[in-house]
Amino acid sequence: MSSPASSGSPVSIDTLLAQGAIAHDRESGAVAPAIHPATTYARDEAYRLPSPRVYSRDDNATTEPAEALLAALEGGAGALTFASGMAAAAAVFQTLAPGDHVVAPRVMYWALRGWLLDFGARWGVAVDLVDTHDLDALRAAVRPGATRLVWLETPANPTWDVTDIAAAAQLAHDAGARLAVDSTAATPVHTRPLALGADLVMHSATKYLNGHSDVIGGALVTRALDEPWQRLRAHRRTAGAVLGPFEAWLLHRGMRTLAVRVRRQSASAMHVATALEGHPALAAVLYPGLPSHPHHAVAARQMAGGFGGMLSLRVHGGAPAALAVAGRLRLFARATSLGGVESLVEHRASVEPPDSPVPKDLLRVSIGLEDPDELTADLRAALEAR
Numbered sequence: 025m026s027s028p029a030s031s032g033s034p035v036s037i038d039t040l041l042a043q044g045a046i047a048h049d050r051e052s053g054a055v056a057p058a059i060h061p062a063t064t065y066a067r068d069e070a071y072r073l074p075s076p077r078v079y080s081r082d083d084n085a086t087t088e089p090a091e092a093l094l095a096a097l098e099g100g101a102g103a104l105t106f107a108s109g110m111a112a113a114a115a116v117f118q119t120l121a122p123g124d125h126v127v128a129p130r131v132m133y134w135a136l137r138g139w140l141l142d143f144g145a146r147w148g149v150a151v152d153l154v155d156t157h158d159l160d161a162l163r164a165a166v167r168p169g170a171t172r173l174v175w176l177e178t179p180a181n182p183t184w185d186v187t188d189i190a191a192a193a194q195l196a197h198d199a200g201a202r203l204a205v206d207s208t209a210a211t212p213v214h215t216r217p218l219a220l221g222a223d224l225v226m227h228s229a230t231k232y233l234n235g236h237s238d239v240i241g242g243a244l245v246t247r248a249l250d251e252p253w254q255r256l257r258a259h260r261r262t263a264g265a266v267l268g269p270f271e272a273w274l275l276h277r278g279m280r281t282l283a284v285r286v287r288r289q290s291a292s293a294m295h296v297a298t299a300l301e302g303h304p305a306l307a308a309v310l311y312p313g314l315p316s317h318p319h320h321a322v323a324a325r326q327m328a329g330g331f332g333g334m335l336s337l338r339v340h341g342g343a344p345a346a347l348a349v350a351g352r353l354r355l356f357a358r359a360t361s362l363g364g365v366e367s368l369v370e371h372r373a374s375v376e377p378p379d380s381p382v383p384k385d386l387l388r389v390s391i392g393l394e395d396p397d398e399l400t401a402d403l404r405a406a407l408e409a410r
């Protein structure tokens with residue numbers, strides 16, 4: 025018994041997600057996958073294994089539905105889940121060789137930027153950080169023959185700069201480099217980087233993919249089952265940053281509502297951003313869906329059906345004013361992370377290092393599934409109180 029989504033016929037992402045890209049259980053007819061906590065797999069008398077699985081650091085049946093669904097969503101040839109988004113990203117850099125050159129965004133997920141600079145210095149991988157949305161700057165940074173990897177994050181956390189993936193892929197490939205995209209904020213609902221020319225897509229599955237703020241996980245999806253992908257597979261097996269079976273099950277279950285969650289969050293973010301743009305207490309509303317956003321045209325081209333659920337507010341009066349606004353919010357939890365069903369607010373400068381390029385007056389907002397008018401009213405009240 026199998027679902028239409030697993031029968032090989034092309035289907036929309038809504039249908040894929042709803043059906044989870046899984047076959048119904050042959051014995052019971054169960055429509056949800058089972059959780060396999062086993063760490064090892066027994067052989068028969070002739071020392072044969074019943075499946076290719078040997079040990080669950082290598083392969084675990086519970087991670088397979090989430091990986092199959094991710095590969096289908098991104099239009100990739102394969103997917104790997106990891107213990108966290110950072111583990112997924114780190115694996116990409118750790119499978120480079122000393123002497124390789126990497127170009128990455130100046131403004132990106134801060135923990136990855138920090139780790140990458142430290143890793144590069146220790147492992148002899150040269151790292152250049154540039155504004156990747158500025159294609160001239162990107163072109164100047166890429167060194168033909170030496171650059172192995174161009175890393176993008178779009179929209180980029182927490183300024184939501186948008187990089188043209190197709191143009192960056194062309195630039196990278198012309199120089200003999202591969203293109204990887206951290207697509208955590210865009211999600212496969214709005215952007216499919218592989219179709220735009222990327223070689224690899226990375227997600228912090230902790231965020232929108234799982235969507236319920238109760239799993240730490242990461243994922244990579246590849247365009248081709250090529251040599252770099254085989255190296256990544258081998259790396260995960262041996263370095264061992266695998267997703268646990270319970271987390272993998274929750275991730276797969278969470279993903280089945282991805283499209284409805286993300287579309288609603290994007291519509292609400294657009295509603296909030298539009299309502300607050302020009303507010304006298306704000307220096308800027310950063311949201312790629314606003315026509316005033318400097319990269320709106322690129323965003324409109326490469327993001328289908330919405331611009332994501334993340335926006336940032338720059339508050340007049342610097343860090344103290346931003347912190348005071350965050351303190352007055354009633355519907356937004358003051359917490360790091362993003363992409364869950366509940367709205368969150370975070371003063372990034374409080375958690376980033378002093379040399380961070382992120383403005384001190386910036387509040388990052390993750391729009392959840394609450395009523396968008398109530399969220400807007402809460403933000404207005406916090407901006408207007410004195």
Ligand SMILES: *Cc1c(COP(=O)(O)O)cnc(C)c1O
Pocket residue numbers: 108109110111133136177181206208209227228229230231240241242362
């Ligand atoms: C959260 C996040 C990461 C890191 O993922 P973890 O699951 O927290 O390890 C990487 N990139 C982006 C854009 C993120 O938001």
